[in-house]
Amino acid sequence: MSFRTDQSRVVVPFASRRPAAITPRDQNLDQMSAQVSLRPVLIVLHRETSTPGRVGNALRALGYRLDIRRPRFGDALPATLDGHAGAVIFGGPMSANDGDDYVRREIDWIAVPLREQRPFLGICLGAQMLARQLGAKVAPHPQGRVEVGYYPVRPTEAGRALCPDWPARVYHWHGEGFQLPAGADLLASGDDFPVQAFQFGNAFGLQFHPDVTYAMMHRWTARGCARMDSPGAQPGHLHFAERAVHDAAERAWLKHFIDGWIARVPQRQLLQAAE
Template identity: 30%
Template sequence: MADVLILTHIDYCPPAHLAQVLQARGCSFDVLRVDLGELHGYDLERPKAIAVMGGPMSVNDPLPWIADEVAALQRFIERDIPIIGHCLGGQLLAKALGATIRRMPYTEAGWQRMQRRSKATDSPWLAHLPEAFSIFQWHGDTFALPDGAQPLLSSRWCDNQAFAWGDKVLALQGHPEMTEALIELWLDDWAHLLDASQPSQQSIADMRDDLGGKVRALNQVAEGFYAHWLKLAGL
């Protein structure tokens, strides 16, 4: 078993840039498809750091593996090891910490500008970030803040974009892990799910405009999150 465990839920939401960061650092990692039962039998006492990726399903869907994953996350939280959640992964962390997840009346999609929350000024998770930056978004659910959570980020369309819980848990509503190839895949295969008439969604043309530059900036955002997460794990 590897030092880092990455939980995934569909082929379309791989670790992407996170995997590139781990490979560049020489960190060993396992990638499991929780929806296919691959978490069953895995030694939850072994990993030193956990990443939870996204997926199109809702935490509230009646899928049997969701309860199993929430229970595993609760064990990781008890172990006090660093955990970072991306979109669905952030919602799963919120649920594991006792918060509710609800459907929004719209979908937030595309490059969305983040605002720091007033209580986030001293957060080490944000130490690498400028005052203004964007994260790629694609979600219709949002999490409430668990008891004791520190709100970190918001956007125009989603008040709770990120929270920290304790010193080792980071839940993100967005997708800092994206690469150019993964964004193009989503825009090619999921375009029918978008409605550019909704002000909460960018058009595909706007999402693709200067895509290389936007992804390079996003990579820097992601690498700061991942560097702090790995530092906490001693990796």
């Protein structure tokens, strides 16, 4: 079942500073926001050895605990996100089109953060699952091309308004892409896979991998060398050469993005907490 709402049509920039004049109501909401932020962030991973990488590092640096679950290996997902500040579904070697029970359960579960308007982030496979939940098609490139390595992304006007200073190239590792879901805002586009980032209310999907650390890149290029023989893939040595050029910009962008994303606590949730 797909979950849709008209609330996705307004792109609100991530806040970069506090307002000049703070009212008592603002102070009360700030206190409630701090209480909400003490809740952990739900992290969904797909392999026994997977880690949340730099996204996890960025969240920990902001003071968040991580509630790591692996539904593929039997971990349950919560019926509500009342006990969490937000949720992130990461990538994996499987497809959002697979018929495995845990894949279908994860796609269906995304209705929870959408319904509750909690901060949600899908990265690569997670973004494809979000697209599927919203009724969009996920499929391989028609010519069998992949993005494995660094490729350019072009932020849209909405993407620049939301989060400035996008990197020129970002790290990818995927062979499938997705359509832009109905009602979503395109934040960044690409060449072989046109939809690279989108927003639907407080939910965001990123086709690329800003979460990948240097150690993760070593593991992926060593264990996933078969994927690097696919059309469009970059050879392993270029992954590290391009990282030396583009990683600082991608890392800075990710920090700004995570800072703004996790702060998107629904106003109604803060008002309820204040009562």
